[in-house]
Structure formats: structure tokens, C-alpha cells
Amino acid sequence: MKWSKYFIPTQKQAPKEAETISHKLLIRAGLIDKLSAGVYTYLPLGLKVLRKIENIIREEMNKAGAIELLMPALQPSSLWKESERLDKMGKDMIRFIDRHGREMIFGPTHEEVITDIIRRYIKSWKQLPIILYQIQTKFRDEIRPRFAIIRAREFLMKDAYSFDLDEKGLDKSYNLMKETYIKIFKRCGLNFTIREAESGVIGGKFSEEFVAEGECSELEVGHIFKLGLEYSKSMKAYFLDKDNQEKPIYMGCYGIGVSRIVAAIIEGNYDKNGIIWPFSISPFLVDIIPINMTDSGIVNISEKVYNQLKSNNISVIIDDREESAGVKFKDADLCGFPIQIIVGKKIKDKKLEVKKRKDGEIVEIAIDKVLDYINSLVELESVRI
RNA sequence: CGGGGCGUAGCGCAGUCCGGUUGAGCGCGCUUGGUUUGGGACCAAGAGGUCCUCGGUUCAAAUCCGAGCGCCCCGACCA
Structure with a gap:
């Protein structure tokens, strides 16, 4: 979406x-x-x-x-x-x-x-x-x-x-x-x-x-x-x-x-920034956040990751609005999506950041390893429950 | 249903006590143009209101009086 x-x-x-x-x-x-x-x-x-x-x-x-x-x-x-x-x-x-x-x-x-x-x-x-x-x-x-x-x-x-x-x-x-x-x-x-x-x-x-x-x-x-x-x-x-x-x-x-x-x-399940949905309930599992919609590199990578996740049946939304990064971060936290993928400066190293809403932990992941990483998070969560 | 609070722009509010330069304003949001872009950006120009409704008082009502409607909270009540 x-x-x-x-x-x-x-x-x-x-x-x-x-x-x-x-x-x-x-x-x-x-x-x-x-x-x-x-x-x-x-x-x-x-x-x-x-x-x-x-x-x-x-x-x-x-x-x-x-x-x-x-x-x-x-x-x-x-x-x-x-x-x-x-x-x-x-x-x-x-x-x-x-x-x-x-x-x-x-x-x-x-x-x-x-x-x-x-x-x-x-x-x-x-x-x-x-x-x-x-x-x-x-x-x-x-x-x-x-x-x-x-x-x-x-x-x-x-x-x-x-x-x-x-x-x-x-x-x-x-x-x-x-x-x-x-x-x-x-x-x-x-x-x-x-x-x-x-x-x-x-x-x-x-x-x-x-x-x-x-x-x-x-x-x-x-x-x-x-x-x-x-x-x-x-x-x-x-x-x-x-x-x-x-x-x-x-x-x-x-x-x-x-x-x-x-x-x-x-x-x-909430904190001062908003809702923290459990994986099983969240309206979207992943929110992809392109930091800057005027940067074609960022936009291209974001869309690539979006299409990849989507075709692998991962419930994903991409925040393609022409808004500042802050607005997108705030809305992502407020709406409580369990996983945020932040696409920004690190694409020059072929990396992006994956943030978990629950504990705020951010991990840098190689772009071509994102799908595997998301899947592993889902796996971990299902084992936990 | 008893008690309390509230009703002014999409949201949050000021103005109401003490009626009249407040030709109804502020912040956020919204529109347009430009500059921005790593935690709710900035500049400029705009749009947007039966001041909850009806009635009354008055030269004059968002403001005073009366009635009504709506919403929230506490209580009682409740798969």
C-alpha cells in the first residue's frame, strides 16, 4: 500500500x-x-x-x-x-x-x-x-x-x-x-x-x-x-x-x-509516541520510510524493497508522501507498525535501517538481505507466542 | 438517571466575568509558490466560521437571561 x-x-x-x-x-x-x-x-x-x-x-x-x-x-x-x-x-x-x-x-x-x-x-x-x-x-x-x-x-x-x-x-x-x-x-x-x-x-x-x-x-x-x-x-x-x-x-x-x-x-501496548501493535494484529507489519522523496536513489531503493516484500506476501506500506522525515517517523510510531524500514543516507553503503517499534532497536541491514531479516523477525515473534 | 464539566475554523485554544476598535483572533493542520528533507522544517501569499440551536433583553449579544440539543467525566448499571 x-x-x-x-x-x-x-x-x-x-x-x-x-x-x-x-x-x-x-x-x-x-x-x-x-x-x-x-x-x-x-x-x-x-x-x-x-x-x-x-x-x-x-x-x-x-x-x-x-x-x-x-x-x-x-x-x-x-x-x-x-x-x-x-x-x-x-x-x-x-x-x-x-x-x-x-x-x-x-x-x-x-x-x-x-x-x-x-x-x-x-x-x-x-x-x-x-x-x-x-x-x-x-x-x-x-x-x-x-x-x-x-x-x-x-x-x-x-x-x-x-x-x-x-x-x-x-x-x-x-x-x-x-x-x-x-x-x-x-x-x-x-x-x-x-x-x-x-x-x-x-x-x-x-x-x-x-x-x-x-x-x-x-x-x-x-x-x-x-x-x-x-x-x-x-x-x-x-x-x-x-x-x-x-x-x-x-x-x-x-x-x-x-x-x-x-x-x-x-x-x-503503547508508549509516549503511540501504539505498539503486536505482529499478529498490526494493520501493516512493515512501514517503509524513504527519508527524502526528491532523492531518486532513495526512492528507487524504497520502491524496490517495497515490491520485494509485497511479492513475498509481507504486509507492507510505503510512506511515499512528500513529507519531512520527522513527520514520517512520528506517524510510523503513532500508528504502531511493528517494523520500520528507513531508507536514507546509508544506501551509499548498500544498507538501510530496520527499526523495531517495540524496543526502538535499529539494525543496519544490507539491502539484499532485508527480506531474510524481516522473515527472521516474524519467525522469532511466532516462536515467542 | 443523579452529580460535575464543556460547546468559538478540521484539531487544540484565547475572547465571555465587565455587551460596543476584535470589521471574531491565535497555534497546528489545509491550499499555492519557493527554499528544505535523519524525529511533527522555513519564507511568502491564501482558503476556511449559522461563535451549538431557538427565543428574550438591548441602540448594540460569542459575551446578559430562558429553554432546548449535543459531547465528555464520576456514580449507579452492565455479555
Whole structure:
């Protein structure tokens, strides 16, 4: 990607409304833009980060045997009457009356919808167990949205639901999801703790939450629940067992705040100059910085390295703007790209500099050895995780 | 929803107390030309505003009064 052709609106100063570090950096690095309280656009760089996280989640969920589907955000409120949650969720739900006079809601979560699907399609013990999940936008009219995307009214969530024959099966699914979550958060570069939690409106007997470390008090980034028979009984989701008995399905549900992870990662990975993305999450792995765009030698080498990395499937952006070196350095640090390749005076010795964002270490590398060096850094990082 | 703060150019702010040479300004950013190019360069010339909105007071309102809207923070609340 060429920086000059891309859209990265960085800012020197954060708006005064931003107080937490992730909020400030998300805006300064041009990742998000506020439309209304708790309602944000993901700008191109922010979207890339979101997609990286989504894909990590997908990979790990799929490995665990979970199956992706996509449910609608719009739901008839009648389903919520069945589960007796319409009043419990209360004003957190965004509701409206459609032109036919039916009350609809924007889904804050999807236990009702998934249970409705399961009760209509799952009839036999032979079809169980099964875990279904989706990555989808949720709507909650929060009492107080805050810290930008940490508590938003519209946010991206991965929600999974397990369906088992009995309690033992539920325990197994639950533990499988717990292990999967640990893998996901580790791959996202998050330090976190797991603790027993209140089940709240979601219900069930037992739940644990994953809390990311950081200065910001919120984050909770994941929450897993043993729902048991709560929904299957109220919504009549039964299966026919081997002994020809009709039995309720044991359920569990498992949420990850995908967009909240973005903020959580920043809260745990930054310095005074900006974001420090983990390799696995960064919108671009490498930022090539030609020190002077009027120096044809520098420009040529920069483009050569850019094309080389690109053709080797390394995610790379080249800062080809006609800006001073200082501006490019500052933006590179602010946006948090893990590796900066600085193309400057040293090209006369056929060398350039590779700087690691995390520790600031700069290594001079021969131009024709850059690809190998970048690959070795990636290798080291993957071993570390 | 209770408490607190804020609303003036894209961002950060001054001006508001004490209404009138402040024909609404500053820094950054933006445009054009030139000089620059190793940590947010310099010179010159420019563009950009319903001073949140509506109403009131007044000869005169960014400034005073009233209502409303929006945003942020604390609390309660919350997958």
C-alpha cells in the first residue's frame, strides 16, 4: 500500500473529549471516527485491525470444531417474550415498531434467535453436540457509553452457543471454549486474567469473564456462560434421546467483544509516541520510510524493497508522501507498525535501517538481505507466542 | 438517571466575568509558490466560521437571561 494513496488521517492532538489512552490513540492514529456517543466508524486502518482479530477468532473457533453462521441484527420482540427477557433487558434494547405495528429490536445478543433455530432443526441426539458462532454487530443502548469503543452502543461481537445432550457434555463444550479463548487472547497479544463472574441478564448457573490487563478499568473482553436448561426449557428446545425420551438441550454461550479487543490491545501496548501493535494484529507489519522523496536513489531503493516484500506476501506500506522525515517517523510510531524500514543516507553503503517499534532497536541491514531479516523477525515473534 | 464539566475554523485554544476598535483572533493542520528533507522544517501569499440551536433583553449579544440539543467525566448499571 502506498501511504499517499491510502486514508490515514493522523492527528497531532487528540480531541479533548478523549481521556483514556486507547481513546486518544485510536483517534490520533486515524483508526476510528465518532459519529455519535458510542457510535464509531472504523476507518481503513481500524478496520484492518478489526479484521485481523476476527480472523484469529475464526481460525481458533473453527479449529475447536465450532461452525460459523450469521444471524440477523433485527429480531421480533415476541421471541424475547418467550424467554422472558424482554423486561429484563429493558431499555438496553433498541426497539421500534415497524409499519405493520410489530415491535422489533436490534439484537443486543442472540440466545433467543439461535435457540429458535436449534429447536426447529435439532430433533435427535444424533445431531448433538454442536457449537455455532457468529461475528456480528450488536446494539445496546448503554446507560452510559464510554471510552470510545470500550463501551459502545454499536459494537462487533463474536458470540458462540453450544448445545449438548447432558450436563457432562456442556462441561466439555464449556472447557473447550475456555481453552479456545485462552489461545485467541494470547494470539492477540493480550495479558488477561480469568475470574468467576455474575451471569446477569444472560442467565445460567456459572460464568467466567476474561479481563484484559490495562489502565482502563473496563474491557472485560470475553465472557463464557453455562446456561444449562434455562433457554431450552422456556423456549422448548428438546431432542429425542436414545431411550426415546424427549429431553431439553443443555446450552452454553460464549462472547468476545471483538471491537473492545482493539482498545484492550492498545491499553496494554503503547508508549509516549503511540501504539505498539503486536505482529499478529498490526494493520501493516512493515512501514517503509524513504527519508527524502526528491532523492531518486532513495526512492528507487524504497520502491524496490517495497515490491520485494509485497511479492513475498509481507504486509507492507510505503510512506511515499512528500513529507519531512520527522513527520514520517512520528506517524510510523503513532500508528504502531511493528517494523520500520528507513531508507536514507546509508544506501551509499548498500544498507538501510530496520527499526523495531517495540524496543526502538535499529539494525543496519544490507539491502539484499532485508527480506531474510524481516522473515527472521516474524519467525522469532511466532516462536515467542 | 443523579452529580460535575464543556460547546468559538478540521484539531487544540484565547475572547465571555465587565455587551460596543476584535470589521471574531491565535497555534497546528489545509491550499499555492519557493527554499528544505535523519524525529511533527522555513519564507511568502491564501482558503476556511449559522461563535451549538431557538427565543428574550438591548441602540448594540460569542459575551446578559430562558429553554432546548449535543459531547465528555464520576456514580449507579452492565455479555
